[in-house]
Amino acid sequence: MSQHRHPGAPGRAGAVPALPDLPEATVARLPEYLRALHNLAETGHETVSSEGLANAAGVNSAKLRKDLSQLGSYGTRGVGYDVGLLIDQIEYVLGLTQRRAVALVGVGNLGHALAGYDGFASRGFRIAALLDADQERVGEEINGLVVQHIDELPRVAAEESIAIGVIATPAAAAQRVADQLVAVGVTSILNFAPCVLSVPEGVDVRKVDLAIELQILSFHEHRKASLTALPAAGGSALTALPGGLAVTESQEAIGT
Amino acid sequence: MSQHRHPGAPGRAGAVPALPDLPEATVARLPEYLRALHNLAETGHETVSSEGLANAAGVNSAKLRKDLSQLGSYGTRGVGYDVGLLIDQIEYVLGLTQRRAVALVGVGNLGHALAGYDGFASRGFRIAALLDADQERVGEEINGLVVQHIDELPRVAAEESIAIGVIATPAAAAQRVADQLVAVGVTSILNFAPCVLSVPEGVDVRKVDLAIELQILSFHEHRKASLTALPAAGGSALTALPGGLAVTESQEAIGT
DNA sequence: TAGATTGTTAATCGATTAACAATC
DNA sequence: TAGATTGTTAATCGATTAACAATC
Numbered sequence: 001m002s003q004h005r006h007p008g009a010p011g012r013a014g015a016v017p018a019l020p021d022l023p024e025a026t027v028a029r030l031p032e033y034l035r036a037l038h039n040l041a042e043t044g045h046e047t048v049s050s051e052g053l054a055n056a057a058g059v060n061s062a063k064l065r066k067d068l069s070q071l072g073s074y075g076t077r078g079v080g081y082d083v084g085l086l087i088d089q090i091e092y093v094l095g096l097t098q099r100r101a102v103a104l105v106g107v108g109n110l111g112h113a114l115a116g117y118d119g120f121a122s123r124g125f126r127i128a129a130l131l132d133a134d135q136e137r138v139g140e141e142i143n144g145l146v147v148q149h150i151d152e153l154p155r156v157a158a159e160e161s162i163a164i165g166v167i168a169t170p171a172a173a174a175q176r177v178a179d180q181l182v183a184v185g186v187t188s189i190l191n192f193a194p195c196v197l198s199v200p201e202g203v204d205v206r207k208v209d210l211a212i213e214l215q216i217l218s219f220h221e222h223r224k225a226s227l228t229a230l231p232a233a234g235g236s237a238l239t240a241l242p243g244g245l246a247v248t249e250s251q252e253a254i255g256t
Numbered sequence: 257m258s259q260h261r262h263p264g265a266p267g268r269a270g271a272v273p274a275l276p277d278l279p280e281a282t283v284a285r286l287p288e289y290l291r292a293l294h295n296l297a298e299t300g301h302e303t304v305s306s307e308g309l310a311n312a313a314g315v316n317s318a319k320l321r322k323d324l325s326q327l328g329s330y331g332t333r334g335v336g337y338d339v340g341l342l343i344d345q346i347e348y349v350l351g352l353t354q355r356r357a358v359a360l361v362g363v364g365n366l367g368h369a370l371a372g373y374d375g376f377a378s379r380g381f382r383i384a385a386l387l388d389a390d391q392e393r394v395g396e397e398i399n400g401l402v403v404q405h406i407d408e409l410p411r412v413a414a415e416e417s418i419a420i421g422v423i424a425t426p427a428a429a430a431q432r433v434a435d436q437l438v439a440v441g442v443t444s445i446l447n448f449a450p451c452v453l454s455v456p457e458g459v460d461v462r463k464v465d466l467a468i469e470l471q472i473l474s475f476h477e478h479r480k481a482s483l484t485a486l487p488a489a490g491g492s493a494l495t496a497l498p499g500g501l502a503v504t505e506s507q508e509a510i511g512t
Numbered sequence: 513t514a515g516a517t518t519g520t521t522a523a524t525c526g527a528t529t530a531a532c533a534a535t536c
Numbered sequence: 537t538a539g540a541t542t543g544t545t546a547a548t549c550g551a552t553t554a555a556c557a558a559t560c
Contacts, residue, residue, distance in 0.1 A: 019482040022475075025527060031471040035450060049541065058452035062529050069543055077542040078536040094471050095478025102470070113369030114466070119450060123467040124474065164473050187480060188473040194291060194375060196314035204476045206469050210370070211379040213462050214358070215287040215350050217420050217444040218380065219278075220460045222351025224443060226275040281551060305517065318553050325519055333518040334560040 019093065026067045032057045033064070034090045035123075041083050049080040091124075101128035103162045103186070105177050106169030107137050107147050110192055114168055115142045128160040133173065150180065157184040164188045171195040178205075275349065282323045288313045289320070290346045291379075297339050305336040347380075357384035359418045359442070361433050362425035363393050363403050366448055370424055371398045384416040389429065406436065413440040420444045427451040434461075 022030075036056035040048055050068075054061040068074065068081070074089055075081045091097060102125050104115055114120075115130055130147045132138060140147045148156060156162065165181040167174050167189060174193035181189060182203055191197055191207045199205055278286075292312035296304055306324075310317040324330065324337070330345055331337045347353060358381050360371055370376075371386055386403045388394060396403045404412060412418065421437040423430050423445060430449035437445060438459055447453055447463045455461055 019479050021479075023526070027472055027475050028468075030475070031465070031468040032452075034471070035468075036452075050543095051541085056452070060529075062531090063527085065541095065543065066528080073543070075542050076536060077534070078540045080541070093475065093478070095474040095481075096471065100470075100474055100477065109372045110369050113366050116365045117466060119467045120470065123471065125467070125470050163477055164470060188477050190469050190473060196288075196292075196312070202480070204473055206473060208464060208466070208469060209287070210373060210464070211375045211381070212284075212287040212291075213446050213464060214356075214376065214381050214420060215290070215352065215379065216283055217446060217460055217462060218351040218356055219283050219286070219349065221356065221419055221444050222349070223275050223277075224458070225351075279550070306519095307517085316553075318555090319551090321517095321519065322552080329519070331518050332560060333558070334516045336517070 020070060020072075022070050022093075026070055029057070029059065029063075029067055030090050030094055032059075033067070034087065034094070037083055037087045037090070041087065045083055047080045047082055050075070053081065094124075096124040099124060099126050100163040101126050101160045102164045102166055103129045103131060103153070103156065103160070103181070104166045104168060105131045105150060105153075105181070106167060106173070106193075107132045107140070107142065108168065108170075111168035112142060114166065114192075115145065125164070128162060129156045131156070133169075150177070153180055154184050157186065162186055164190065166190045166192070167197075168192045276326060276328075278326050278349075282326055285313070285315065285319075285323055286346050286350060288315075289323070290343065290350070293339055293343045293346070297343065301339055303332075303336045303338055306331070309337065350380075352380040355380060355382050356419040357382050357416045358420045358422055359383075359385045359387060359409070359412065359416070359437070360422045360424060361387045361406060361409075361437070362423060362429070362449075363388045363396070363398065364424065364426075367424035368398060370422065370448075371401065381420070384418060385412045387412070389425075406433070409436055410440050413442065418442055420446065422446045422448070423453075424448045 033053065036053060037048070039056065040053070048056075050061045050065045054064040057064065065075075068086070071089055071093055074086055102120065104111060104127055107115060107130050111130075111132075115127060120127055127143075127145065130142060130145050131150045131153060132147050133150045135149065137147050138149045162184070163186070165177075165186045165188070167177050167181075169177055171193045174191060174195050175197055178189060178191070178197045178199060182199055187203050189197065189199065189203065189205045191205055192209075194209050194211065197205050197207075289309065292309060293304075295312065296309070304312075306317045306321045310320040313320065321331075324342070327345055327349055330342055358376065360367060360383055363371060363386050367386075367388075371383060376383060383399075383401065386398060386401050387406045387409060388403050389406045391405065393403050394405045418440070419442070421433075421442045421444070423433050423437075425433055427449045430447060430451050431453055434445060434447070434453045434455060438455055443459050445453065445455065445459065445461045447461055448465075450465050450467065453461050453463075
């Protein structure tokens with residue numbers, strides 16, 4: 001093409017950052033590529049081929065090249081991709097050049113663990129506030145943060161510029177918390193409560209439901225069992241497992 | 257694997273349980289329908305229309321009818337679906353008529369929370385064993401279960417008929433744990449470690465990565481910000497949020 | 513019968529993939 | 537130049553959706 005444009009890439013001042021409107025499936029895979037690239041960087045790799053990165057991320061190489069081509073043209077034919085450049089580019093697109101502040105609501109069993117999860121800090125986020133509706137829990141200190149009452153949310157949101165709300169309350173409380181988050185201007189919510197949330201247009205909600213993941217696996221267990229239970233039907237069942245290793249496609253399925 | 261008979265689907269006594277090969281997108285939504293149906297049953301509803309159930313599950317009604325039609329024909333035209341019958345049918349298809357035993361490996365921060373998560377027990381699963389490679393943690397009691405050393409896995413798997421393995425170890429340990437699970441015959445794995453696992457064909461892996469969920473939200477935050485940063489472009493931006501509520505489509509996206 | 517709602521069709525949309533020309 | 541690998545094309549596959557005939 002004419003030249004390598006870095007649309008609003010790090011270092012570009014002035015121009016409006018024209019963020020490409022990526023397919024959702026691509027967006028969901030970029031973080032996986034990013035993680036693989038960080039691993040490669042740590043082990044001293046300066047370039048990587050689409051084949052190599054695809055293996056590290058558990059996808060096929062055509063899909064990887066297609067995904068990366070949506071960001072622009074950052075590879076070199078005959079050589080591969082520059083690991084550092086690609087990290088910068090993906091981090092830029094994902095909006096990770098700023099460390100976003102997260103408010104975690106609900107400091108029960110799961111919320112407690114999330115508050116202590118260092119994977120958030122190491123991958124671009126800062127847990128800026130812990131909130132709970134239970135006065136019993138207010139004042140408790142977890143990982144250097146003091147739990148505050150949910151009614152403090154308006155003040156906290158303003159002070160900390162909360163960008164993302166994480167809901168780890170029981171299902172019965174989740175909608176009310178979502179409403180409160182929306183009311184203070186939060187437009188991105190990660191919901192761990194097993195319920196559907198209603199939010200206005202323009203607010204993004206992602207849901208993680210641990211029991212649902214197990215139920216999906218249960219279906220496949222059930223299905224595999226029903227196949228091996230048909231011995232008369234002959235050859236084509238899954239009974240004989242080949243010894244070779246392969247990355248199962250289902251590993252990509254989450255978060256899509 | 258085929259140690260005992262599946263209770264036949266309602267209405268199909270005697271016949272081989274011919275489990276339909278459902279589209280993955282449908283499988284991923286069935287647990288959400290099931291949860292919504294349980295809510296309806298608890299609030300005294302005996303029947304529900306596709307419109308009503310679709311609202312409760314956060315999907316559109318055409319999709320819901322299409323999904324349910326894959327299971328067979330369990331609705332009544334002009335009336336709707338029988339809540340109890342549909343619960344039985346979905347639970348059968350998902351293999352939830354037996355309570356599956358789960359082994360949880362890695363009892364650190366997150367694993368601790370998972371061990372105490374009552375959503376597993378209430379939705380068809382039994383945490384049958386807690387395992388860890390760290391001798392310091394062996395012997396600790398969590399929620400009535402004593403943490404055992406990972407080397408006990410072969411014995412535990414045989415004694416408890418483990419159907420699903422949950423990996424909540426650091427990334428560096430996850431592949432080795434997966435190999436150990438596969439070696440004792442586990443064919444379904446839920447992986448919370450931020451890494452790709454290699455497993456033989458026939459083994460299903462699902463991955464939950466909390467930081468990836470935040471990074472996907474971060475992309476959308478970044479994108480929304482880049483849109484509102486274009487004031488000259490006039491009318492069509494997302495700045496003016498309509499007051500009406502709507503269930504965002506992105507809520508369905510996980511686990512697909 | 514009249515009204516309601518399912519189950520199915522068919523059009524459309526989006527995602528995946530193999531293949532290969534472009535090009536380093 | 538010869539070999540390697542990207543970026544793109546086009547075919548295919550799977551998922552979504554509106555519309556409506558079937559039917560309770």
